[in-house]
Amino acid sequence: MSAKAVELILLRQLLSRLPLPATLVDAGGNIVYSNPASERLLGIDYEAKGEVPLSRVPEMLDPRHSDGSPMELRHLPLSMALHDRRPQQYPMIIHDRSGAPHRIVTTAVPLDGQGGTLLGAMNFFWEEEDEEQEPVLP
Amino acid sequence: MKATFWGTRGSLPSPRPGTTRYGGNTSCVEVRTGDGSVMLLDAGSGIHRLADFGASTGRVDVLLTHLHMDHILGLGFFGALFQPDLEVHIWGPPSTTLDLRARLSRYLSPPLFPVRLTDLPCKLVLHDAPRGTFDLPSASVTADLVCHPGPTLGYRLEADGATLTYIPDHEPALGDQAFLAAPEWTSGFSLMTGVDLLIHDAQYTDEEYPAHVGWGHSTISQTMALAEAAGVGTLAPFHHDPSHNDVLLDRLFSVALEEQDWSFEFSPAREGTTLTLGRHPALRGS
Numbered sequence: 509m510s511a512k513a514v515e516l517i518l519l520r521q522l523l524s525r526l527p528l529p530a531t532l533v534d535a536g537g538n539i540v541y542s543n544p545a546s547e548r549l550l551g552i553d554y555e556a557k558g559e560v561p562l563s564r565v566p567e568m569l570d571p572r573h574s575d576g577s578p579m580e581l582r583h584l585p586l587s588m589a590l591h592d593r594r595p596q597q598y599p600m601i602i603h604d605r606s607g608a609p610h611r612i613v614t615t616a617v618p619l620d621g622q623g624g625t626l627l628g629a630m631n632f633f634w635e636e637e638d639e640e641q642e643p644v645l646p
Numbered sequence: 647m648k649a650t651f652w653g654t655r656g657s658l659p660s661p662r663p664g665t666t667r668y669g670g671n672t673s674c675v676e677v678r679t680g681d682g683s684v685m686l687l688d689a690g691s692g693i694h695r696l697a698d699f700g701a702s703t704g705r706v707d708v709l710l711t712h713l714h715m716d717h718i719l720g721l722g723f724f725g726a727l728f729q730p731d732l733e734v735h736i737w738g739p740p741s742t743t744l745d746l747r748a749r750l751s752r753y754l755s756p757p758l759f760p761v762r763l764t765d766l767p768c769k770l771v772l773h774d775a776p777r778g779t780f781d782l783p784s785a786s787v788t789a790d791l792v793c794h795p796g797p798t799l800g801y802r803l804e805a806d807g808a809t810l811t812y813i814p815d816h817e818p819a820l821g822d823q824a825f826l827a828a829p830e831w832t833s834g835f836s837l838m839t840g841v842d843l844l845i846h847d848a849q850y851t852d853e854e855y856p857a858h859v860g861w862g863h864s865t866i867s868q869t870m871a872l873a874e875a876a877g878v879g880t881l882a883p884f885h886h887d888p889s890h891n892d893v894l895l896d897r898l899f900s901v902a903l904e905e906q907d908w909s910f911e912f913s914p915a916r917e918g919t920t921l922t923l924g925r926h927p928a929l930r931g932s
Contacts, residue, residue: 510830511829511833511834512830513790514790514791514792517793517832521820522821525821621777621791622739622791622797623774
């Protein structure tokens with residue numbers, strides 16, 4: 509059996525404690541971990557599903573741009589972070605297991621290991637507030 | 647393949663009357679293969695006992711797991727570095743900042759040490775150990791990062807039909823509420839799966855661990871559970887806490903052994919002893 513890279517192991521342990529929804533994918537594009545906050549928001553039990561390829565996200569979450577148009581797999585922030593190896597932040601719409609839409613902002617970052625090895629990518633996402641908030645000046 | 651323990655102590659050299667059996671020197675294990683090739687695992691204070699490799703040895707490989715002081719403390723006193731005809735290859739974990747030479751030079755240079763790396767008379771070659779499998783003259787080595795503060799490698803060696811895994815500093819239970827429930831999510835697990843001999847961190851007792859979470863070490867009971875899950879042939883608990891004397895270690899290991907009917911042989915690392923691999927389980931020598 510092949511153990512995960514220690515960076516993924518440590519990230520999983522950290523993410524499991526955060527209230528912010530987060531997902532980890534490996535270098536092969538498989539969702540290897542989704543934290544409890546993410547599972548709560550999406551109503552999806554990833555642990556029961558096992559590892560899920562990123563390519564199944566469109567059918568599972570029906571991701572859309574913020575104007576409601578469908579989002580292709582290659583435009584998912586996680587996909588772009590993984591393939592372009594640079595951070596992405598994007599407002600979008602996803603749908604939970606019941607079909608209810610959620611307007612979210614997602615930030616995805618590539619996970620580059622020692623020596624430039626790509627280990628995968630992770631993303632955080634959070635629901636946008638319903639009401640527009642005044643920006644807070646520093 | 648033979649493994650000889652020259653340093654078994656964790657963190658700090660601890661020579662005193664109460665530590666003579668398990669030993670007071672810090673991490674160093676000599677591995678010799680059937681063709682006489684020599685590999686050294688870490689360069690703690692125990693390495694100073696290895697003074698002369700003789701004319702028949704042309705090359706020595708030193709595999710450093712990480713650069714914490716107790717694992718490199720003996721380098722400046724390692725006789726091989728002062729033998730002009732000897733080729734010494736030092737392998738260490740890669741870093742995202744400085745290369746191995748720059749990091750080792752922080753110790754092997756004034757004011758901490760009078761001799762610089764560049765002044766050593768041996769034929770010194772430094773390597774950032776690749777993450778994965780690479781070949782040494784008589785062994786195949788697999789290196790992977792494991793859970794310990796700072797870049798830290800575990801090594802799995804295969805030679806003479808035997809396998810040995812060395813992970814002296816390791817805290818796989820860190821933050822893992824379901825420790826060992828999912829081996830693929832357990833740091834170091836694939837390095838140790840099915841090996842003939844596992845030399846593994848067993849620094850703390852269960853009572854000591856809560857005050858040291860995040861320091862990068864395992865308890866004896868965690869290590870026993872890891873060895874059982876990984877199906878190892880022989881477990882050698884290693885990196886004994888400096889405050890644990892021989893009497894206490896005897897008692898702790900005796901209690902751990904009685905906890906259940908373990909599937910592996912149990913051979914706590916004791917300075918000066920040799921384990922012979924290639925048969926299953928490992929045999930204790932002199």
